[in-house]
Amino acid sequence: MAKAADLTNTVAAQNCTTEEGVMALLSEVNARSGKLDKREALLADRATAISVAEDRLKQRIQEMKTAEEELAKTVQIADRGAEDDVTRLVTLYENMxxxxxxxxxxxxxxxxxxxxxxxxxxxxxxxxxxxxxxxxxxxxxxxxxxxxxxxxxx
Known part of the structure; x- marks a missing residue:
């Protein structure tokens, strides 16, 4: 049975011939594939970083909108107070x-x-x-x- 296995290996070796450069091409394809995998991982990291930055930016925008609304309320209260003061003075001068x-x-x-x-x-x-x-x-x-x-x- 050992002879049959040797014979099969020999026949397989004879049938598995490669053309010149195929192994070099395969090596280049594998190297290129590795580079592409690294680049894809880098782009995925960048996409994640951009997504985190966008989330932070949206949060800051919302915080600023809230602060702006609070400021508008404060200004409105101050304006109302100033208007009330001026109205009192006008009434005072009218009555003098x-x-x-x-x-x-x-x-x-x-x-x-x-x-x-x-x-x-x-x-x-x-x-x-x-x-x-x-x-x-x-x-x-x-x-x-x-x-x-x-x-x-x-």
């Missing part, structure tokens, strides 16, 4: 006698005075304007008239 209010308005910056007078009842504002020096009254009038000069027109 013109002789008491005029000296205050004379010392105010014209822009500031124009803001208050523009919000006051016309009769109260007119009484104060009448008591102001002509230069101060003119400056405040120009500011009040020009406040909406750059507003879009229909």
């Amino acid at each position: 006698k013109p002789k008491q209010a005029v000296p205050l308005f004379e010392t105010m910056a014209p822009e500031f005075a124009a803001g208050f007078l523009g919000r006051m009842q016309p009769a109260a504002a007119a009484s104060i304007m009448a008591g102001l020096s002509p230069d101060t009254a003119y400056t405040i009038s120009v500011l009040m008239a020009g406040r909406n000069a750059n507003a879009p027109k229909r």
